[in-house]
Amino acid sequence: MTTARIIEEQRKTTQSGKAKAGRWTLEFERTEGQxxxxxxxxxxxxxxxxxxxxxxxxxxxxxxxxxxxxxDIHLVPAPPVKLKLQAYADNFR
Structure with missing residues (x-):
């Protein structure tokens, strides 16, 4: 039986926006070795x-x-995003 991996796309680290975050991608797991x-x-x-x-x-x-x-389904959710909130002045303490 074919195994499909369903992955939640997360926000790219180089992007500040959340335009494509929350989409889900279905891809197939490898059945043969390379x-x-x-x-x-x-x-x-x-x-x-x-x-x-x-x-x-x-x-x-x-x-x-x-x-x-x-x-067969293998579900992979995105890890939770942790925001570190700090003020610019905290860099000089």
Whole structure:
């Protein structure tokens, strides 16, 4: 059976906005190990499902899609964001 990993996208550390935060991505876990190509030396495998990524607005949409298609689900929520609030003057104490 195919295993799908559903990941909650988190805010990028280089961005201050939250435009794409909270979206959910469905991607497939690897079923074959990677092996080096004898000609180029690049790592690859015959498993092409790892190239597919589907995005959903909510977790429920992603879970509904995975259960409708009959995938095993591995849910990965985003870690909680901790804000460190401090004043500029605290740098000089």
């Amino acid at each position: 092996r080096p190509d004898p000609l180029t030396g690049w790592a690859g495998s015959g498993d092409t499902k790892t190239q597919i990524r589907l995005t959903f607005e909510t977790k429920e949409e992603a879970l509904a899609y995975a259960t409708r298609k009959g995938f």
